[in-house]
Structures are given as structure tokens and as C-alpha cells.
Amino acid sequence: MFKTLVALLLIASPGLLASISPAMAATPPAAPDLLARADVRYQPTAVSLDRLAPDADPDVVALGLGIMQCAQQHGVGENARRLAIIDYSRSSLTPRLWVFDLARNTLLYREVVAHGQGSGGDIPDHFSNREGSHASSLGLFLTGQTYAGKNGYSLRMEGLEPGFNDAAMSRAIVIHGADYVNPEAGEAQGRLGRSWGCPALRPSVADGVIDVLKDGQFVFSYFPEREWLMRSALARCAQARVERSGHGHRWFGFH
Numbered sequence: 001m002f003k004t005l006v007a008l009l010l011i012a013s014p015g016l017l018a019s020i021s022p023a024m025a026a027t028p029p030a031a032p033d034l035l036a037r038a039d040v041r042y043q044p045t046a047v048s049l050d051r052l053a054p055d056a057d058p059d060v061v062a063l064g065l066g067i068m069q070c071a072q073q074h075g076v077g078e079n080a081r082r083l084a085i086i087d088y089s090r091s092s093l094t095p096r097l098w099v100f101d102l103a104r105n106t107l108l109y110r111e112v113v114a115h116g117q118g119s120g121g122d123i124p125d126h127f128s129n130r131e132g133s134h135a136s137s138l139g140l141f142l143t144g145q146t147y148a149g150k151n152g153y154s155l156r157m158e159g160l161e162p163g164f165n166d167a168a169m170s171r172a173i174v175i176h177g178a179d180y181v182n183p184e185a186g187e188a189q190g191r192l193g194r195s196w197g198c199p200a201l202r203p204s205v206a207d208g209v210i211d212v213l214k215d216g217q218f219v220f221s222y223f224p225e226r227e228w229l230m231r232s233a234l235a236r237c238a239q240a241r242v243e244r245s246g247h248g249h250r251w252f253g254f255h
Contacts, residue, residue, distance in 0.1 A: 044083075044102045046245065052107040053098045060087050061098075062245070064220040066238030067140050071160060071218070077142050082217040084209075086113055086199055088124050088136065089223050092192040093183060097199070099209060109209055114181045116197035122190055127225060129159070129167045134196045137165035137173060138228045139235070141219040146210060151176035151200075155210045157219060161232050165221075173197050175213065177206025 046062035053061065064085040072078050081103040090096040092114065099109040115124045118135030128135035139161035146155050154176040159165030165173075178200040180193020193200075199221070201209055213219065229235050 044100070044105065046242075048105060049100055052100060052105070053110065055095070055110075056085065056098050057087060057089075059242075060089075060222050061085060062242045063235075063238050064222065066241040067220055067234050068218045069241065070234050070237035071140055071142075076160065077216055077218055080142075080217050082108070082212055084109075084213055084217070084219045086219070086221045087223075088115055088119075088127075088138075088221060091122050092194075093122065093186050097201075099212060101212070108212055109205065111201060111205055111209070112181065112183055112186075112192060114178065114192050114195050114198075114200040117194040118197065119194075122192075124223065127164075127223060127228070128197075129164055129171075131167060131171055136195075136197050136199070136221065137168060138221050138223055138225060139165045139232060141165060141168060141221070143175075143213050143215065143217045143219060146214050149174070149176070151178060151198075152203075153177070153207050153210060155214055161228075161234055164228055164232055171197060175199055175201065175206070175210055175219070177201050177203035179203060 044065060046058065046065050049061050049065060050056070050058045064083065068077070068080070068083055072080070082099060082101055084097060084099045087096045092112065095110045095112055097109065097111045097113040098107060099111075100106070101108050116134050116136040118128060118133045119126050124136060126135055127138045129137050137159060139159065141157040141159055144156035144158055146153060148154070151174075154174045156174050157168050159168035159173070176198060178193065178195065181200050181202045182193065186192040199219070229239070
């Protein structure tokens, strides 16, 4: 499935990407006596997610939703019900992770999250897909299975963007809890503790976040980096979606 997505997106021309139309919700009619039991899925929009997370950047939310929908349009994560958005352009001492339940139109978590040592200080400025870089990676991930590792309960992620995050599995870039994700201690040192590239969470919330994101959900890591925004097929597809919606263009402030 991942190889199919890569093949489809990498051969797409900018014109083709711009012509992709948003997926339309098509819910078949249900008998009245079945409505109470039916699992009717909510069709999320950038506006609806903005209302759930008013302190998140609406342009980043729109881009995250768009990039997820572009992947689903090519057969990846079609049954996903949850989306986590990480905005690495924000201070590590402020909440910059939002976890949305797209089926129920609810915000499940709003949290601080650590970035990699190789990405910089309080606000990261470097991202990498390279083994040994200890840096965070940008773009869209599809979650996998959980396991018990050296950092305890952890969640594997498959990077969906060639050259930007597709080494996530081999680099062991996973979601896990860590004692160094401590906002109080971070205030004293001017930043949160840092990982080796993983989006690490406070131990008190890590298990809950992992449980709602495991087994085929989406995680989107954002920063306005020129190379990723210009070269990522998924990012370009999502930008085309947002341009048509007129939602915003803040991410074009490249770094």
C-alpha cells in the first residue's frame, strides 16, 4: 500500500496535484430504527477542527487535514479515525500536539511534545531522515503496532514521505513517554528535554495518547521548511487543496 502511494504521488505533475478534488462524504440512507446503532462518521473540515483547537494555528490544521486526505485518496489509512498534529514551529514549553477524533468531532489531547536533540533548542530549526542524526522528521506518518521497549509502552510509525520520514521504522522513531518531558523543569532550562528524534510525551499521558493513535491512525509533523514544502508530493497535494478552499497560506513563510 505504501509503495502504491509513493508511485502514484511521485509521478504526479503539479498540474495533476492541483486538479485533485476533495473527497466527498457519501453516507447511504439508513432505516430509522438503525440510526441509533449506526456508526455514522463525521466528515471533518478545517473549520470544524479549528473550533475544537482554537489555540492551534488554523493554517497548520488545514494543511494537516489536507495531507491526511491526500494520503487517503491514494488508498492509505482509509479507515483512520484519528489525526494527531504536531506544530514544531512552536516553543517546546507550549502545547503543540493536538489529537483529534475525526469520527466523533472531538479533541482528545492537547499536549507538549519533545523533539530530537539534533533538531535544535526550544524551537527546532533542523529536521532529518538520516540515521544517527537524532533529529525529528517532518511530514505524514501512519501508526502501527505498540510494543514494550527501553522507553516503556511505545508506538511504531511508518513514514509516508520518501526522503523526509520514510526511515522512521529503521530509525525507531516512535511515540513514547519520557521523564524529561517535564514542563516545570523545562521552564528552568528554557526548553523541554529532548529525544533522539521521537515525539516523546509526558509519562502521565503517553499511554492514553498511544492507545487512541495505534493501529492505522495518522500523525502529522509540521514546520515551514522550504525543502519539504516544495518537494513533498503529499505536502504539494495538500497545499493545492487548501488553496482551493481559501483557508490560508501562512506556511509559505519558508525557513
